[in-house]
Amino acid sequence: MGTSRMFRIFVVLGSAFMILLIIIYWDDVGASHLYLHTPVSPGPKIPHPAPPQRPQTSRTPSFLSDIDAFVNQFLEPGTGEPTDPAPADTSNQSEKAEERYIPRREWKIHLTPVAAELRERQEQRRRLLQEMCANDSVVFPGKNRSFDDIPNKELDHLIVDDRHGIIYCYVPKVACSNWKRIMIILSESLLRDGVPQRDPLAIPRDLVHNSSMHFTFNKFWKRYGKFAKHLMKVKLKKYTKFLFVRDPFVRLISAYRNKFELRNEDFYRRFAQVMLRRYANQPTPPASVDEAFGVGVHPSFSHFIQYLLDPQTEKEMPFNEHWRQVYRLCHPCQIQYDFVGHLETAEEDAEHLLRQLRVDNVVEFPTSHRNLTASSWEADWFSTVPVEARRELYKLYEPDFRLFGYDRPESILNE
Structure with missing residues (x-):
């Protein structure tokens, strides 16, 4: 107990030697799992007083609390200071909240074996990624x-959950809203009635996409300073890393439908007006999306493809995340992903992944069939796009097709 107190005193004093020691030994002691869901050596259950009322928002730990979590691993069993703080006493909460919340230490793990074909599917997808990254015929910027x-700004799609040792690279238009909900549930970063939210679909959409709800790699520099890159690599080595992808052309159709066929003021002003001026002979497009929809004006899918192929587009700014290539969002040749899900097999893959993460009894992936874009619609959508433009578009997204095992769409490219 005396030794651990000395550790805590040195940490609070900000001893440079202690910080250096942490960095040196981090890999060996596994300290990158800062908030594990079970204590290292569970001692006797000791009642803990309820903490002060906390705001019903993200509770991102500070740098010192990260170090505290490291130091707590050295505490002896039975000291009354377990490595993972016990959930707040909910005796004063509503009965509904008590019924919904189950303390993490009492969660049981589902041990139903994963089907052999699902394990083989993942092995094939991981092997394909490795082969394509080593294949000189697959060329794209930043590959090597x-x-x-x-750059730090390109690491903003990697969400980290230190509680369970998970890193998720989210790809817009690939069920990322629901996977972000899952990450919020697992990280317990959203409270309701004083306890962590357990229902993914109860999380409002504006919070799902609020950057403050997620701890991403690009935020490491602000918290850890010069140690940031080292800690990223430690977590990449130790944590389970996953992403979900879909057919690149179908993803583009989905992005167009969601951002330009529906009323979206932000996307109208930032992108639709540009497309209308450049490609639709609309030198003075309507000032607002409501005005545009009122007179039936919006960019066509063909205009959208022209915008993607126009060299001027990326000279002005990088592709928006909703149509940026997956290899630019998730860096699959620099990060060895443990799990690659496909939207086309989303339900099976989600069940497999949650079981692999050992949280399948904690949360279920919420399935949604709202506004799904089917692969069979590709021919209809591309019928207004010139064949040469289709081929140029394929070149632009070819790395995503090949990295993730999607067939070249011959029927669209050879008409």
């Missing part, structure tokens, strides 16, 4: 750079 060379 190291992880250290990736």
